[in-house]
Amino acid sequence: MNNRLKRDSLKAYMFLFPAVGLILLFKIYPIIIVFGESFYKVSYLSGSKVFVGINNYLDLFFDRSFWNSVWVTTKLNLLINPIQVVIAVVMALLINMEFRGRLFYRLLFFIPLGVSLAVTTIYWSIFFRPGNGVMNYILNSVGIPRQPFFNSPSQALWIIIGIASWKGCSFWMIFILAGLKNIPREIYEACDVEGIEPIASFFYITLPLLAKTILFVFVTDTAANFMLFIPIFMITKGGPDSSTNVLMHEAYRTAMLQGDMGHGMAMIVFLMLMLMTVVAIQFKVTGEREI
Amino acid sequence: MDIPLIANHTERGYIEDLTKYIPREKFVDAIAEKSLDAVTYGGKIMASPMQNSDxxxxxxxxxxxxxxxxxxxxxxxxxxxxxxxxxxxxxxxxxxxxxxxxxxxxxxxxxxxxxxxxxxxxxxxxxxxxxxxxxxxxxxxxxxxxxxxxxxxxxxxxxxxxxxxxxxxxxxxxxxxxxxxxxxxxxxxxxxxxxxxxxxxxxxxxxxxxxxxxxxxxxxxxxxxxxxxxxxxxTGSWVTGIAKTASEDNKRLAAEFLSWWTLSDEGTKLWYDANGELPASKHMLEELSTNEKYDAFPVSAQRLGVYQVLNTAEGRPxxxxxxxxxxxxxxxxxxxxxxxxxxxxxxxxxxxxxxxxxxxx
Missing domain, CATH: 3.40.190.10 (Periplasmic binding protein-like II)
Known part of the structure; x- marks a missing residue:
């Protein structure tokens, strides 16, 4: 019996090994490297490496563009995560309903999944071209004056949110849809028998039974959006006037363009701590200890 | 690399002094003075220009x-x-x-x-x-x-x-x-x-x-x-240097190719005819200005670039x-x-x- 247990445990570890190995290699190892590098300063010109303790972290406190990027990251996430989760829930509910042409909408909602974020970014950057772009012609046709979009410090972040959400919502919709499919049909049949209105059944049946799925989506979506980089890197490069300069982009600029790897790594560690704090708060607020 | 990165790549020890492999006189004979100045950093020739810009x-x-x-x-x-x-x-x-x-x-x-x-x-x-x-x-x-x-x-x-x-x-x-x-x-x-x-x-x-x-x-x-x-x-365009980290054999081979490509009459002509950008070599600038082959429009318009290089060009910091x-x-x-x-x-x-x-x- 004992031998069998050992054999089973060994099997379990063997099955787990590929996934755990890849997580260790591609997730945990880079985190350790980043954490280690954040305590060093590499000379820009000579390339020599000196241990500077927590100096890179102390420098962050006096770095105005770092604090601006913390604010932009916070603002982006306060906006984008609720927007994406709500839209994903609505989309999942829509394609879960029985109606004529449902297949068409299903296909429509799934299209963004087949397009990479880089390609999405290029398409939408053409659509939102400042000046004589497609969107401005549409706005103009309904009497709204043309907009600067990416050229405006007050609009650029919203367009970035739009681009990331166009793709993100479809992705998160799949999880919500899976959650919806797990709710037993008998409960809704009972609601019908009892004459409960659909809106009431949504708030009293669907939503509570979806809570764990929504929390999972909310947490993972937050993690993904804290690291949003591609549309910003490709279109705005943090501008105009640093209005889209999120922490990921600021860390990239500092480490890769300005050659200050230690300072950039300290920013990434800060971003990681910030994300962990936010996720902890999400768990606390929603009263969940596990997903 | 783009020409203004020469100072950076030299100071950071990325690129080699080319005169270790190609005699300085060969550069002086082949490359237009301003273009040669632009690839010289700290008195050393750190790269060879493939072309110029206008x-x-x-x-x-x-x-x-x-x-x-x-x-x-x-x-x-x-x-x-x-x-x-x-x-x-x-x-x-x-x-x-x-x-x-x-x-x-x-x-x-x-x-x-x-x-x-x-x-x-x-x-x-x-x-x-x-x-x-x-x-x-x-x-x-x-x-x-x-x-x-x-x-x-x-x-x-x-x-x-x-x-x-x-x-x-x-x-x-x-x-x-x-x-x-x-x-x-x-x-x-x-x-x-x-x-x-x-x-x-x-x-x-x-x-x-x-x-x-x-x-x-x-x-x-x-x-x-x-x-x-x-x-x-x-002014200024792309230039080619030799990586310091390469092996000696590879550096010599690279230098041999670089010398033919950017300094020889044959190499610079071949590059210009294929690439069409304003040349940095004296030979090709002379050819462009005087050879009847380049009289025909639109290639002839590049003779204006020669005027710019000689009169108005100002390099980057x-x-x-x-x-x-x-x-x-x-x-x-x-x-x-x-x-x-x-x-x-x-x-x-x-x-x-x-x-x-x-x-x-």
């Missing part, structure tokens, strides 16, 4: 005529025979930036009257970039960085640069003659010019062949300058901190074009450049 004002003639704009006195079109004397007169008849702006205002057009500009008046290629916009300050004598390359204070913070940033920003915000989408990824300036998205383009000589062979009526005028300044034009200066410069001009107060945009950029330099010193 800048022109391309004007859509049909749009100019329709708007009642009189072209500069001396321009190049398909029938022009470009001699040394012609190039001189051409250079001297350049428009001032004010004249360019006036023409751009007239040529800007809302074709269907829906209050959206369909044809912009002017586009300066490489939107917001230091290479392209340095003449906006350089024309009035503005320098970007101190001679030792360690600070922009006392240089980029001078009124001439605030005026330059304001002028560039105003093209987008006040006069609305510049293309606001030019900062987006994949914006293809020559294609947009050929397609008629805007009437004039200040752009590189690398576009000459493509634009002049396209089915549009276009002339090439000299690069604009400010009336209270002189004509300065961007030579400093190991060029990447910081380049990034800050780009940000200031881009922000101003996107509506940020020009003074604030430049002040912020200067602060960031200084912060970055001091952080790594």
């Amino acid at each position: 800048q022109y004002l391309y004007i859509n003639v049909d749009m100019a005529k329709a708007a009642g704009v009189k072209l500069p006195e001396v321009v190049v079109d398909a029938d022009t025979v470009i001699t040394e004397e012609f190039a001189r007169r051409w250079g001297e008849s350049a428009w001032t930036w004010d004249e360019v702006l006036q023409a751009a205002m007239k040529m800007k057009k809302d074709v269907d009257g829906d209050s959206i500009t369909d044809i912009y008046g002017l586009h300066i290629e490489q939107a917001g970039r230091l290479y392209q916009l340095q003449p906006l300050g350089g024309s009035r004598g503005g320098k970007i960085v101190s001679p030792d390359g360690t600070t922009v204070i006392g240089y980029l913070d001078q009124p001439v640069w605030y005026d330059a940033v304001k002028f560039y920003g105003d093209l987008f915000t006040t006069y609305e003659v510049e293309v606001p989408s030019a900062f987006l990824p994949g914006y293809d300036s020559p294609s947009e010019f050929i397609n008629g998205s805007y009437a004039m383009m200040v752009g590189g000589g690398w576009n000459l062949k493509r634009i002049l062979e396209a089915d549009i009526n276009v002339v090439v005028a000299a690069h604009p300058y400010f009336a209270d300044g002189v004509s300065t034009t961007p 030579v400093t190991p901190y060029y990447p910081f200066i380049n990034a800050g410069f780009d940000k200031a001009f881009t922000d101003a074009a996107q509506g940020v107060d020009p003074k604030k945009a430049l002040d912020e950029a200067i602060k960031e450049i200084e912060k970055n330099i001091s952080r790594v010193q």
Whole structure:
């Protein structure tokens, strides 16, 4: 019996090994490297490496563009995560309903999944071209004056949110849809028998039974959006006037363009701590200890 | 690598002194003096130039005529025979930036009257970039960085640069003659010019062949300058160095190839005929200027580039901190074009450049 247990445990570890190995290699190892590098300063010109303790972290406190990027990251996430989760829930509910042409909408909602974020970014950057772009012609046709979009410090972040959400919502919709499919049909049949209105059944049946799925989506979506980089890197490069300069982009600029790897790594560690704090708060607020 | 990175890559120990493998005299004999100066850092030749660059004002003639704009006195079109004397007169008849702006205002057009500009008046290629916009300050004598390359204070913070940033920003915000989408990824300036998205383009000589062979009526005028300044034009292009980390055998092989490719008559001719960009070698500059083979338009138009290299070209700052200066410069001009107060945009950029330099010193 004992031998069998050992054999089973060994099997379990063997099955787990590929996934755990890849997580260790591609997730945990880079985190350790980043954490280690954040305590060093590499000379820009000579390339020599000196241990500077927590100096890179102390420098962050006096770095105005770092604090601006913390604010932009916070603002982006306060906006984008609720927007994406709500839209994903609505989309999942829509394609879960029985109606004529449902297949068409299903296909429509799934299209963004087949397009990479880089390609999405290029398409939408053409659509939102400042000046004589497609969107401005549409706005103009309904009497709204043309907009600067990416050229405006007050609009650029919203367009970035739009681009990331166009793709993100479809992705998160799949999880919500899976959650919806797990709710037993008998409960809704009972609601019908009892004459409960659909809106009431949504708030009293669907939503509570979806809570764990929504929390999972909310947490993972937050993690993904804290690291949003591609549309910003490709279109705005943090501008105009640093209005889209999120922490990921600021860390990239500092480490890769300005050659200050230690300072950039300290920013990434800060971003990681910030994300962990936010996720902890999400768990606390929603009263969940596990997903 | 791009030429202004030579100082940086030398200081950081990335590239090798080429004279260890190729005699200095060979470079002196083969490369035009200014181009050789530009690849020399700390007295050492750190790279060999493959080509040079030149800048022109391309004007859509049909749009100019329709708007009642009189072209500069001396321009190049398909029938022009470009001699040394012609190039001189051409250079001297350049428009001032004010004249360019006036023409751009007239040529800007809302074709269907829906209050959206369909044809912009002017586009300066490489939107917001230091290479392209340095003449906006350089024309009035503005320098970007101190001679030792360690600070922009006392240089980029001078009124001439605030005026330059304001002028560039105003093209987008006040006069609305510049293309606001030019900062987006994949914006293809020559294609947009050929397609008629805007009437004039200040752009590189690398576009000459493509634009002049396209089915549009276009002339090439000299690069604009400010009336209270002189004509300065961007210059410099891609160069090739040898990596310090390579093995000795590979370095020698690379040097042998580099010597043939960038210094020999055969190699430079082959490269020019295939690539078509303004040459940096004395042999090809001479060929371009005198050989009948290059008399035919549009290749002949590149003889104007020879005039620029000899008379108006001004290289980018030579400093190991060029990447910081380049990034800050780009940000200031881009922000101003996107509506940020020009003074604030430049002040912020200067602060960031200084912060970055001091952080790594």
